Amino acid sequence: MTANAPFIGTTQLSGHVVVVCGTQRAARRAVARYRSLGAAVTTAVVPSEMAALSPALSRASLIVAVDDGNPGWDFLPALARERRVMLVQEEAAPEHGTVTLVGGGPGEADLLTVAGRKALAQADVVYYDRLGPVGIVGELAPGAELIDVGKTPGHHKVPQGRIQDMMVASALEGKSVVRLKGGDPFVFGRGGEEVDACVAAGLPVTAIPGITSSISVPGTVGIPVTHRGVAKMFTVASGHQPFSDDELEHLAGLGGTIVVLMGVATLPQTVAGLIRNGLDPKTPAAVIERGYTDTQRSTVAALDKLVMAAAEAKCASPAVVVIGDVVAVGNDWKELVAHVGAAAGSREDSRA
Incomplete structure (x- = not known):
């Protein structure tokens, strides 16, 4: 039996012998992957080495044929049939180092794109953030070196410049590098800076988009960022730093929906500034915490009550x-008055 996809994911091969065929560079990902799954891996770099592997072949559960361009491996399908061993065909690892920025989406593994999964499966090293599908990085990138470079509010354990230096250094060593981020790489993900660093080093770099939390997280509680007859535009802004007076004036006057990421710490300044610049104090507003987790909750109030509501709910x-x-679409806004924090629940709205 011949398959065209690698054994990845939760498959465990402890106690099994796997024979990987291909040059060392081309087969490096396959070797790392099957070893990470617990297999005893034996390698053949050139076809002539197979003759010495008869003992291993007699115990092998799997033969992996890596497409390294050598036509001498053409005998492997016949050998697998003769030995009654499954044969798996895999692409060669890249000859030169590459960098791929992968948007991990808002957190649920099912929302990571197929392209993102493929990039992780082929990675030699993964630099990952604290958001996105971090809980299953080891499963998605079996055998890869995993390096946590995640940032928390007010604490960057690995400065951005250092992250870029590490990525470039790994790729210059010939490794396939994946930079895994929550959401989309280019929505406040500093993906542009990382692309610039790779281009400056002469490295090939690609980006795989991800689902941004600015749209997906409000959608989990029935809030569409646009809605016919209600809002025909939305603005996504970073609240990491307080907005200037000019920015607040434009946000208040633009109309449509305002979505603020990283905006809990600066929420008092944002709300006060928007109201000061003419936004209706009774505008519906919401703070949705920990999107796509078991502890997701939403705090909903009129704009002039939102800061108090968020404080009482201890939003973070x-x-x-x-x-x-x-915010009122799909919700009974008449019942959404000044909120007093309710207990958090699985994707549960906090209302009063």
Whole structure:
């Protein structure tokens, strides 16, 4: 039997012998992957080495044919049939180092794209953040070196410049590098800076988009960022630093929906500034914490009550702030008065 996809994921091969065929560089990912799954891996770099592997072949559960361009491996399908061993065909690892930025989406593994999964499966090293599908990185990138470079509010254990230096250094060593981020690499993910660093080093770099929390997290509680007859536009802004007066004036006057990421710490300044610049104090607003987790909750109130409501609920990052009439879409806004924090529950709205 011949398959065209590697054994990845939760498959465990402890106690099994796997024979990997291909040059050392081309087969490096396959060797790392099957070893990470517990297999006893034997390698053949050139076809002539197979003759010496008869003892291993007699015990092998799997033969892996890596496409290293050598036509001498053409005998492997016949050998597998003769030995009654499954044969798996795999692409060669890249000859030169590469960098791929992968948007991990808002957190649930099912929302990571197929392209993102493929990139992780082929990675030699993964630099990952604290958001996104971090709980299963080892499963998605079996055998890869995993390096946590995640940032928390007010604490960057690995400065951005250092992250870029590490990525470039790994790729210059010939490794396939994946930079895994929550959401999308280019929505406040500093993906542009990382692309620039790779280009400056002469490295090939690609980006795989991800689902951004600015749209997906509000959607989990029935808040569409646009809605016919309610909002025909939305603005996504970073609340990491307080907005300037000019920015607040434009946000208040633009209309539509305002989505603020990383905006819990600066929420008092944001709300006060928007109201000061003419936004209706009774505008519906929400703070949605820990999107796509078992402890997700939303705190909903009129804009002029939102800061008090968020304080009483002890709202904390990560959170998405949504301001606009769309917050009332799909909700009974007449019942959403000044909120007093309710107990958090699985994707549960906190209302009063």
